[in-house]
Amino acid sequence: MRKSIPCVAAVLMTLLGRSSVQASWRIDAEGGAFVPVSKVSINTPDGNVDAGVNAGGSFAAGAGYGIGDWFEPTAHFQGNFAGLAVPFGEELQVYSLTGGGRVYLTEPQMVRPWLTSEIGWYHANFNETGLFSSSNSTANSFGLNAGAGVDVAVSPTVSLGVDARYNNAFNAFKGIQFVTTMLNVGIHLGQ
Secondary structure: OOOHHHHHHHHHHHHHOOOOOOOOEEEEEEEEEEEEOOOEEEEEOOEEEEEOOOOEEEEEEEEEEOEOOOEEEEEEEEEEEEOOOOOOEEEEEEEEEEEEEEEEOOOOOOEEEEEEEEEEEEEEEEEEEOOOOEEEEEEEEEEEEEEEEEEEEOOOOEEEEEEEEEEEEOOHHHOEEEEEEEEEEEEEEOO
16 A cells, blocks of 8 residues: 555656646547527428527537647537427527637646637527427538637646637528537647
8 A cells, every 4th residue: 555655646746747738639528508599490381480499508529639839720529409308398409510720829838718710510400399299390501610718737638628609500590599608628649
């Protein structure tokens, strides 16, 4: 037992000793909230219907490759869900696969704020369930997201952070707009 204490201390000092994360590759896992800011406009046989959707959950996986200290090309897959726990009412799912870049606002240090913007494909699925009826509509669209966040280095290879983004799927149900706020864990590789 006593022999393992120096080993554990050495590992902890290695993990916590650096004040910033500096690596070529970054892989992120994120989870948080999905908040629609526009109504969903559905074409039905009876005409156009605008439906409001409540907030829900969101998850994402992303990657980036650092080019110098200030810029990172990025790719991002995200899934957003609202209304899944309600047996009757509206349910919305929006998936996206986007790419773009992240610009850091400070040189490498323990706390690093950044800005991001990505463009790509959005897929939306809207279900409305009543007591005796239900309808389902899907849409695909080009879209974009833009936002900001901050990473906090907890070791040379791990960072924790927050990520807030505005998303707009331009042609999905006449333009779905939503905001996501996420907590993320970043794994940094290839120093």
